[in-house]
Amino acid sequence: MSRPRTLFDKIWDSHVVDTQEDGTCLLYIDRHLVHEVTSPQAFEGLRTAGRPVRRPEATLAVPDHNVPTTDRSQGVDDEESRIQLDALETNCAEFGVPYIPVTDIRQGIVHIIGPEQGMTQPGMTIVCGDSHTSTHGAFGALAFGIGTSEVEHVLATQTLIQRPAKNMRIAVDGALPNGVTAKDMILAIIGKIGTAGGTGHVIEYAGEAVRALSMEGRMTMCNMSIEAGARAGLVAPDETTFAYIEGRPMAPKGGQWEQAVAYWRSLPSDEGAVYDKEVTLRAADIAPQVTWGTSPQDVLPITGSVPDPAAIADTVRRESVERSLEYMGLAAGMPLSEVPVDTVFIGSCTNGRIEDLRAAAVVAKGRKVAEGVQALIVPGSGLVKAQAEEEGLDTIFLEAGFEWREPGCSMCLAMNADKLKPGERSASTSNRNFEGRQGPGGRTHLVSPAMAAAAAINGHLTDVRDLTG
Amino acid sequence: MEKFKTLTAVAAPLPMINVDTDKVIPARFLKTIKRTGLGKHLFDPMRYDDKGAEKPGFVLNKAPYRDARILIAGENFGCGSSREHAPWALLDFGIRCVIAPSFADIFFNNCFKNGILPIVLPQETVDELMEDAGKGGNATFTVDLEAQEIARPDGEKIAFEVDPFRKHCLLNGLDDIGLTLERGGKIDGYEGTQRGGQPWLWSGATPA
Ligand code: SF4
Numbered sequence: 001m002s003r004p005r006t007l008f009d010k011i012w013d014s015h016v017v018d019t020q021e022d023g024t025c026l027l028y029i030d031r032h033l034v035h036e037v038t039s040p041q042a043f044e045g046l047r048t049a050g051r052p053v054r055r056p057e058a059t060l061a062v063p064d065h066n067v068p069t070t071d072r073s074q075g076v077d078d079e080e081s082r083i084q085l086d087a088l089e090t091n092c093a094e095f096g097v098p099y100i101p102v103t104d105i106r107q108g109i110v111h112i113i114g115p116e117q118g119m120t121q122p123g124m125t126i127v128c129g130d131s132h133t134s135t136h137g138a139f140g141a142l143a144f145g146i147g148t149s150e151v152e153h154v155l156a157t158q159t160l161i162q163r164p165a166k167n168m169r170i171a172v173d174g175a176l177p178n179g180v181t182a183k184d185m186i187l188a189i190i191g192k193i194g195t196a197g198g199t200g201h202v203i204e205y206a207g208e209a210v211r212a213l214s215m216e217g218r219m220t221m222c223n224m225s226i227e228a229g230a231r232a233g234l235v236a237p238d239e240t241t242f243a244y245i246e247g248r249p250m251a252p253k254g255g256q257w258e259q260a261v262a263y264w265r266s267l268p269s270d271e272g273a274v275y276d277k278e279v280t281l282r283a284a285d286i287a288p289q290v291t292w293g294t295s296p297q298d299v300l301p302i303t304g305s306v307p308d309p310a311a312i313a314d315t316v317r318r319e320s321v322e323r324s325l326e327y328m329g330l331a332a333g334m335p336l337s338e339v340p341v342d343t344v345f346i347g348s349c350t351n352g353r354i355e356d357l358r359a360a361a362v363v364a365k366g367r368k369v370a371e372g373v374q375a376l377i378v379p380g381s382g383l384v385k386a387q388a389e390e391e392g393l394d395t396i397f398l399e400a401g402f403e404w405r406e407p408g409c410s411m412c413l414a415m416n417a418d419k420l421k422p423g424e425r426s427a428s429t430s431n432r433n434f435e436g437r438q439g440p441g442g443r444t445h446l447v448s449p450a451m452a453a454a455a456a457i458n459g460h461l462t463d464v465r466d467l468t469g
Numbered sequence: 470m471e472k473f474k475t476l477t478a479v480a481a482p483l484p485m486i487n488v489d490t491d492k493v494i495p496a497r498f499l500k501t502i503k504r505t506g507l508g509k510h511l512f513d514p515m516r517y518d519d520k521g522a523e524k525p526g527f528v529l530n531k532a533p534y535r536d537a538r539i540l541i542a543g544e545n546f547g548c549g550s551s552r553e554h555a556p557w558a559l560l561d562f563g564i565r566c567v568i569a570p571s572f573a574d575i576f577f578n579n580c581f582k583n584g585i586l587p588i589v590l591p592q593e594t595v596d597e598l599m600e601d602a603g604k605g606g607n608a609t610f611t612v613d614l615e616a617q618e619i620a621r622p623d624g625e626k627i628a629f630e631v632d633p634f635r636k637h638c639l640l641n642g643l644d645d646i647g648l649t650l651e652r653g654g655k656i657d658g659y660e661g662t663q664r665g666g667q668p669w670l671w672s673g674a675t676p677a
Contacts, residue, residue, distance in 0.1 A: 017659040018652055024634045026652060028659050030670055038552065040502035051646070054656075066500065080500035087502050124670070131551040131575060145575055147553035148504075149582035149645070157649045159656060163632075195487055196545040196571060229548065231574050252669035260669045295487050316543060320486055413496045413550075422519070434491040434549060436514050 004270035006167045007234050008202045011142040011267070015125050017159055027162045030124040032154050033110045034061035034097065036088040037415070038129030042152035043091035054158045056096040060119060063088055063102050064109045065415050069378050069405035072102060081416065095155070108381020108407040111135040111349035115219065116383055118248025122237035122264040127154055132349050132431065133232075134225040138218035139245070140237035140267055142202070145226065165231050166200055166276040171207035174283040179465040181359065182217030183351060183429070183448035185209060185281075186224040187289035191299040193279060198230030201277060204269065205235050209283040215244040216355035223350045224431050227296040236268035290336055290461055291433045291446040293324035298433070300336060302451070302463045308332035327435055328443050329423065336461050339445065343426040344375040344456035345438070346449050347405075348412040351429035352380025354387050356449040361393045363453035363467055369401035370459030376403050376418065378410040402456065414439045427455035471584040472642035476565050477611040478538035480602040481528045488542055489549035490576060494558045496550075507554055508561030529562070533606030541599050542569045544592070547576025556583045566612050568619075570595050581635045584642065586614060588629045598627075614640060 005013070018026040039061070046053070053059065066081040076082040085102070092099035100106050106113060111132055114120045122140035127133060129151040136143035150160055170193075172185055190197070203225050210221070218235045225233030235241075242261055245251045252260040287301035298321075300307070309325065309332065312318040325332065330339065346352075346360050357379065369375045377397050379385035385407055388394055394404045411418040412430035414437070420426055422441025429452050430437075433444035445461060454462040498510040516527050523530045529537065540559070546569040547555060556579045559567070565585055570592045572580075580587040590598070601608050601622050608622040614636060619627045638645065649656075664671045 018655045020634060022633050024632075026649065026655070028656070028663070037499050041504050041553075044502070045646075049646070051650075065496075078500075084500055084502060121669075123667075129551060129553075131549065145551040147551055147556075147575060147579035147582060149553060149579065153646050153649065156646050157653075157656065158660075159649060161634075161645055161649065195548055196573075199545070199571065199574060226549075229545065229573060252672075256669040256672065260667075263667065295489075316484065316486055413491075415496045415499065432489075432491070432549060434489045436495050437491050440495070440497075440514065440519075 004272040006269040006273045006275065007140060007204055007236050007267055008142065008165065008167055009273070011123055011125065012164055014123070023163060025162055025164065026159050027125060028159055029127050029154050030058060031119055031126045032059045033114055033126070033128035033133070034059060034151070035065055035110045035128070035130065036063045036084045037065045038148050039091065039151055040084060040087045041148045042129070042155060043095065045152040046095065046155055051156045053095045053097060053155045056098065058158065059097045059155070060100070060114070061088060061092045061097050062100040062107055062110055062113055065409045065413065067102050067408040068416050069408050069410045069418055072406060105382040105386060108384065109349045109352060109409055111223065112352055112380035112384065115139065115215070116248070116381055118245055118251035121245060121251070121260070122241060123267050127160065131226045132223050134230070135219050135223040135349055137222040137225065137233040138215060138235050139241055140234060140264070142232055142234070144232040165202045168198055168201035168203045168230065168277040169275040170203055170205055170279045172205070172209035172281045172283050173207045174209060175212065176209050176283045176286065179288055179450070179468060180286050181448045181450065182213055182220040184286055184289045186221045187291070187296070187299045187446065188281065188286045190224065190228045190296050191289070192281065193228055195227060195295055195297045196229040198225065198228040201230050202232045202234060203228065203230045205233060210235060211238070214355055215240060216353045219353065220350055224296065227431055237264045288448065288451050288464055290451065292328065292330060292336060293321065294327055294433055294435050295324070296431070296433060296446060298324060302336055302461060304336055306330045306332055306334045306336065337463055338460060340425065340460045341373060341427045341445070341455050342424045343420060344373060344452050345378070345411040345426055345428040345430065346376065346452050347378030347380065347410055348430035349380065350431045351449045352378060352384065354384050356429065357384070357388045357393050360449040360453040361396045363450050363457065363464060364400040364402060365396050367400055367457045369456045373456055373459050374403070375401065375456040376405055376411060378405045379407050381407045411438050413437060414442070427452045427461060470582070470642045470644060473565060473584055473586050473614050473639040475611060475613045476538060477609055479533050479536055479606060479608065480539035480541050480598070480610050481534040481537035482599045482602040483528060483540060483542045484599055486543035487545045487548055490547055490552050490555040491549055493547070493555040494552065499552060499554050504557050505561060507558035508563070511558040511562045536563070538563050539566045539568065539610055539612065540564050541595060541602050542567065544570040546572050548573035551575045553579045553583070556580050556585050560585060568595060568598060581639060582645065584639065586612065586639060588619070590627070590629060594627060
């Protein structure tokens, strides 16, 4: 009998086109997502070398990073952004790559629309010139971010030169307590293993708390695998996965659906499969999380206080914490629930899906955004926006004083007009609290959508359980 | 891609951990459709003040390190965004080699695609090199890729590991895509098999 294999091993093995003597593999890539920021130089490279796109129909492009989230009927003001957006459209037309324009209801963040269109399926290899491609791992697909040279490589050859990653398994046992979400779970994991904890590995998330998650929650977790240093995240496909995919525009149809599902059922890791690293957490120990520093690993339960660098023995680490606190404008020992916020951002490929907006709306309903706080809701896609409007969520938000925007990356990375001013502080549902990530000098606290809504209502970081009881 | 054989230069010490690619080059400088010209934005938030003036304390603003072609940094260098603008900015500034105790995967990979050699060495060794580098203009290092050795300013040689295939590509300045296209027949064969066994991957790929 053959050696028991992990989900990762199975996907990897089934995509190896060729192996060199030194173990370097040529890996076949099933689907390729493209956006405006990391692709222009790749298309330019193809053009210069006179190379076509090998499988345009396995590729899908959408503008998301640079698009405005306010009225778009007048086009894009910022000239550099416009050039990049135009370049994507022209390149797609020239190379025959399917393209969803900004005016299409399906437009949105690349990692939201792939799953939404049914493009993301179990067992696939999926890449994109974007580190949060790990999101798609929620479906049991091997999905990872690549650089622009690799984007060009995939466009030209539908393959990548890769070496296998190591296997890591992170299990969260038991059921999540009330008020604790997938976002809190992944932040707690990163807090435990650190931002380099998963380097060189693909993380498979398992355990009762993960199995119980919706696809939205699983995507939130896999999304932030990169913040744990991992190349990709994975959740084994199951009935929840199949139910999400069935009937979507790009999902397998008819007899092929049955055939696909039968194959997908063979993907979960075999009994006795060996992992290079294993970590276990108890769901019951996880409280709503919030970051206090400038790395996603700088995270604590909302019930905690800003840490004291003086208590850290290692010099480099101590200096790094001191630097973070100085940047964040926080004093050691301050209770996290007393930290005031100027801005609240609910959106991004981490938390811009319908379930996230519903969770925020539960908190916002019948309440008002605190005076002086700007609170943005940026749906992850046009379809998420439409669904939320159908459910009346937009009304709840607008009545509470939130802004209801058009879809895009927005304040997750501040490439468009949505950015913090120097010194401004946000509670944000995105994935990175790096210095300047949400605008030069901006200060970011990462939280779940419900926690972000709670911060908007109270004007300071808040334990959402105090509002929802 | 430019070949990498040997490199003799001053090394800039950057004793920080978790230097993310947003720090190497912030998102607002990614609105370009070119690979070149990004060197002036390298490490922008650390290198310039709010008005765009150089911060004299930052290592690359100090005389000897303006010509640095090697960078020595702390663990987990290049974490975060996959932006290849990070290695492009380093390259455009003149950096051809980064030495650290560990790197984030995507950045590490992106370096090789651009003729930059990332070298992983144990923390203690990096600490020693960092100290050497701090000595300024007279402290030059020589990185010899063929021999897989770094010569410290005092002449002591330090060996390093590098993946043989990547070494081969760097030494010869080889274009990956060209190499892969030579294996086009194998890709055709793979696609034929997949089309037969998993036909759903070959129908309905394109959205309506
Ligand atoms: S929402 Fe943020 S993390 Fe996600 S793709 Fe956009 S910029 Fe990247």
